[in-house]
Every structure is written in C-alpha cells, then in structure tokens.
Amino acid sequence: SQTIHQWPATLVQPVGSPLSLECTVEGTSNPNLYWYRQAAGRGLQLLFYSVGIGQISSEVPQNLSASRPQDRQFILSSKKLLLSDSGFYLCAWQLPGHHTGELFFGEGSRLTVL
Amino acid sequence: GQNIDQPTEMTATEGAIVQINCTYQTSGFNGLFWYQQHAGEAPTFLSYNVLDGLEEKGRFSSFLSRSKGYSYLLLKELQMKDSASYLCAVMDSNYQLIWGAGTKLIIKP
Numbered sequence: 001s002q003t004i005h006q007w008p009a010t011l012v013q014p015v016g017s018p019l020s021l022e023c024t025v026e027g028t029s030n031p032n033l034y035w036y037r038q039a040a041g042r043g044l045q046l047l048f049y050s051v052g053i054g055q056i057s058s059e060v061p062q063n064l065s066a067s068r069p070q071d072r073q074f075i076l077s078s079k080k081l082l083l084s085d086s087g088f089y090l091c092a093w094q095l096p097g098h099h100t101g102e103l104f105f106g107e108g109s110r111l112t113v114l
Numbered sequence: 115g116q117n118i119d120q121p122t123e124m125t126a127t128e129g130a131i132v133q134i135n136c137t138y139q140t141s142g143f144n145g146l147f148w149y150q151q152h153a154g155e156a157p158t159f160l161s162y163n164v165l166d167g168l169e170e171k172g173r174f175s176s177f178l179s180r181s182k183g184y185s186y187l188l189l190k191e192l193q194m195k196d197s198a199s200y201l202c203a204v205m206d207s208n209y210q211l212i213w214g215a216g217t218k219l220i221i222k223p
Contacts, residue, residue, distance in 0.1 A: 043118065043213030044157075044201070059210075090156055099209035100145050100164070105156035 002027035006091040006106035013113055019064075019078040021109050023091030026072065031093040033074040034103065035066055038088040050074060051096070086113045116140045118214035120202050125220045126192055134187045134200050134217045142207020148176050148187045149201040151216065157201055160187070189219075197221045 006023040013019060025031050035047040046059045048066035056066050063082060067075045074091060091106040119137045126132040138146070145164040149157035163169055163178035163185060175188040187200055199216040206212055 041122075041215055043215045044203075044211075045213075046210065100162070100205055102147065102159040102162065103157075103211075105158070108154075108156050110154075 002093070002104065004091065004093055004104055004106045006089075006109055008109060009107060010110045011112070013081050013111065015083055015113055016080050019076070019081050019085070019111070021076040021089055021091075021111075023074040023076075023106055024072055025074075025093045028072070028093070028095070030071060030096045032096060032099075033068065034092040034094070035074065035076045036090040036092065038090060038108075044090065047076070081111075081113045083113050086111055116204075116206060116212045118202055118204060118212055120200075120214040120217045122215070123218045123220065125222060126189075128192055128194060128221055128223050130192050131188065131190050132192060132219065134189075134202075134219065136185045136187070136202035136214060138183050138185070138202070138204045138212070138214075140204045140206045140212055143180060144205040144207065144209055146176075146178055146185050147201075147203045147205070147211070148185075149203065151199045151201055153198070160200075192221050194221050194223070 003026045033050045036044040038044050050068045064078050089109045092103040095101045117139045148160040151157040161176040168177045173190045178185045199218045201216045202214040203211045
C-alpha cells in the first residue's frame with residue numbers, strides 16, 4: 001500500500017531564517033506531487049506541483065521554492081522566511097497520469113514565523 | 115475569476131441529517147471533489163462527481179448539477195466523529211483544483 005510522510009510536523013522559525021520541509025511517498029512510482037498551503041478561513045493554495053524528477057511548476061510567485069531530487073521525494077524550501085509564510089503546509093500525491101484522481105495528503109506541517 | 119462558495123460553519127444534532135452546499139464558477143470543469151478535514155489533520159477524500167446526479171457512499175452522498183454550478187454533500191445519521199471541516203474542490207479545464215474555504219460542521223449531542 002502507498003504511504004506519504006512529511007516532516008517536521010510543527011516548527012517555529014524566526015523571520016529571515018531558512019526553511020526545509022520534506023515529503024516522501026512509498027509504494028508507488030512516478031507520482032504527481034503537490035505542495036499546498038492552508039491559511040485559516042481560506043481554501044488550499046497550490047504552491048508547487050511536480051510530474052517527475054526535476055520537473056517543478058510554480059503556481060504562486062513568492063520566496064518559496066521546491067525541488068524533487070528523487071522520484072518520491074519532494075522538498076519545500078525558503079532562504080528567508082517572512083511572517084506571511086506562516087500556515088499549514090500539506091504535501092500530497094496522486095497516481096501518475098490520473099489528473100482527475102484523488103489526492104492523498106501527508107500529515108501536514110504547521111509553520112509559525114515569528 | 116474562479117470561485118468556490120460554501121458556508122463557513124454549520125451546526126447539526128447527532129443522529130440528524132445535514133446538507134452542505136457548494137457553488138462554483140470555474141473556467142471549465144473536470145469534476146468536483148469533497149474532502150473531510152479534522153482539526154489539525156490532513157484532508158481525506160470523500161467523493162468525486164463528474165456527471166450530474168447523486169453518488170451514495172454509506173452515510174455520505176454527494177450531488178452534482180453542472181448546469182447550475184452546484185453540489186451538495188449530504189451526511190446522514192450524524193455521529194460526533196463527523197465534526198470536521200468539509201472542503202469542496204473543483205478541477206478546472208487545466209486539471210487544477212480550485213478549493214473552497216471549507217465548511218466547519220459542529221455536531222451537538
């Protein structure tokens with residue numbers, strides 16, 4: 001069976017510090033991978049998605065970046081965090097080629113920037 | 115622009131039935147999803163509708179009317195564990211998901 005895991009679950013970071021959130025998927029090959037951010041009272045905001053190693057599409061221009069160094073690994077990074085980066089970050093995977101397929105989400109990472 | 119509207123919060127009684135509505139305006143349509151999200155947790159998939167009509171899955175049903183840009187999620191025999199947020203999301207013509215802000219459902223004994 002397939003599993004998805006992201007970490008860390010919670011973190012508190014000062015403004016201007018770097019960020020690295022990791023997500024790994026097991027039990028499937030070449031999944032579509034997504035990073036979302038969820039702010040209170042708002043819908044999930046798509047940040048990045050990837051259909052393969054090294055292929056990253058950015059949906060929202062900001063100080064975040066994503067990388068996919070391995071087939072089942074997706075990393076969200078920032079060199080310098082802003083207060084507005086606070087939120088609940090969700091990684092998700094989807095069966096390859098199944099654009100209308102359901103998303104399977106990781107546990108989420110709650111980031112507080114102070 | 116693209117827009118998904120759903121009520122912010124609803125309250126219902128244990129054992130009762132509740133209907134959560136979702137209206138959408140998107141550029142194209144490739145299906146509508148409902149997800150359940152308990153507080154502090156990740157969303158989990160409930161249903162997918164791409165054709166008009168009602169899809170039933172146990173205590174949960176989802177309805178779609180594409181001509182009206184409307185869907186609802188029907189929860190029967192409510193249980194306390196159904197207290198959660200329910201997210202409506204529409205896949206547009208570019209296969210991108212547009213998400214509503216979610217409806218927080220409070221179940222009272």
